[in-house]
Amino acid sequence: MVGQIIKKQLLLLLRSRVQLLLLIGLPIILIAILGTALSSFMEGGTVEIDLKIALIEEEDEQEQIDRFIRDADEKGLPAEAVAEIRSSVAQITPIQTLKESVFGNESMEDIIKLKLANADEIEKLLEDGSYSTIIEVPKNFTYDMLHFLIFAEDVHPSLKVYQNEAALGASIVQEMLEQYQEQFTIGSFVSEKGMELQVAEIGEQQFGEIISINQEKPTSARDYYAIGMAVMNVLFIASTIGTIAFQEKKNHVFNRIILANVSRWIYFIGIFLSGTIIGFLHLLIIFGFSRIFYGVTWPDLLAFFAVTLAFAVAVGGVAVLLTAICYRINSEMITNFFSSIVVTIFATLGGSFFAIGKLSSFVQLLGDLTPNGAAMSAYLGIIRGEGLADISNHLLFLIIFAVVLIVAAAFSFPKRGSAA
């Protein structure tokens, strides 16, 4: 019985050519227009980053460490203390850390080109103009740093940083250096309080936040608008199903179904499943088309299908709620309101037109509380290389959203048929 209701809904939708054109043709055209028109704008934000950094060391770091250990030996400290200092110092190599863990990190090698230069090359490097940042490590830097960290002496070693404001990514290097500096400040604090120095050890994990510029696959404008238009347009499936269902009431077909001893819950489930299945197919068609013609690919197909299914279930929930309200108030005003006002608001908040969530975290949260916004965040996550676990919060939201709407619809659905 439910199958008959779904089959009939599919047939009715297929026969309505204008509706089909709007539901499928329009998003495809919009993806092409927006994806092309805004590609330079979008891809300006996700352009391939190529940071050139030069590092000039005026004195070898190991020599400075050896010198510091000799100082420690001469201080007349107990043998255990000297042994401990020796083991700690082996781990405090600020310049080596900067070269290997910060700029030389494996995950950064596609982004950062680090040149190790001599002190006499500085003029040439400054004139070159292609370097985002030139870092000059003065004599005694590591030596002073160790005195500062281990003996808390009043010395303030500092790096000379030349930033090329015109070059791309200068601010990124600055941020990395600030984090680097922060770690050593923490190190100093730890040292002052007599805590284990290892807790402030600088490793690549400390620079985890830098991942934001280390995207394996940046989102292109076509990717973005394929998702944006698909998640927006599928909401129209819900209002279309609601409109078809209300026509059934208006034309007294619903009464005929009820008089055939079909439970209203069968009809209710039929509407919900129709919304879900048609929504699912609609998303597959749009994304399939985007795959073939716009090259929108999904690194994790399992996650893609999970999001598509969860979103389709949410669309089914919206469809059945709209139907229930139409039946309750005996008007299709609500489907018109939904398709003209609510979809526009949801699409804007959800980021279908532009990445509104970047304005503030509150706007992003609002967007993620719309079904299309949650689906969009999840899809973008997949494109960026995230897995199911990373987007599970959005999946959970979509399922909860659908359940709440289905329960609300069940309470609003009329008990019998309608008077003539």
Added chain:
Amino acid sequence: MLELVDLSKKFKHMYAVKNLNMFIEKGEIIGLLGPNGAGKSTAISMLSSLIEPTEGDVRFHNKSIIKNPAPLRKIIGVVPQEIALYEDLTAEENLQFFGKIYRLKGQLLKRKVDEVLEQIGLTDRRRDIVKTFSGGMKRRLNIGVAMLHEPELIIMDEPTVGIDPQSRNYILETVKRLNQEKQMTVLYTSHYMEEVEYLCDRIYIMDKGNMIASGTKDEIKRILSAEKTILIQAELLNDTFINFLHENPTINRVIKEEKEITIMVPKEINIFPILVKMAEDAKIELNSVDIKIPTLEDVFLHLTGRALRD
């Protein structure tokens, strides 16, 4: 078989149907007559379990179906006044969908669809989209859907509204045939007197939510046994003449239409000389004055003072 007991339906502060009593026996064709807004469709909606009555009961084989309508729903087919079809599907797709809704399957469904298409004369249009059909064809399909599962009782709510005379005759003949050949019980509502007179064994007449008369055709016409209906036709009917008619104490009812006036007078009164005198005084020329054989329309006129199609 089916009985309505003191059935009422109140919408907000107004009764659409009030204290309705009627019964339907197996194999009968029952007419439910009344002008638009009389409450026929509301009565049918309650009778077929689509809406719950405010008061009263609907009893099927002596059991109330208000709370448990399933036994009644199994044996009824309803032809609504509206075209309750999917206009974007073909005639065959409509019949298949509703057939499956009525739990018909496989070969049985196929046979029933073919049979119904034959009965309603749409076999050669079975694969055409319904919205390309004429009004009459849609009406026939509307009836066909209700016949698919061979209901014992078919309820037809004004099934001939807005169609051409040929389709109308086809539908009336179909109803007669269903009753005679398949012993289907029919409840037929209409505001066309001649349809009800042609089809029905017993008649109920409703007006403004109330049942105002019931019985066989002859019983109802006998309501007019004390009166005769006279039809006056004249050129240039004027207000003076109509006022004379209204003022005459022997004339019980005066109904004016465009070029004719219907009056009702006691059988024993010879009204002709009076009418001729009135016409002379009002300076009009009478074309004809006829005594009519009483019809159900005249009964309705007698009972309500209004024509059925007012």
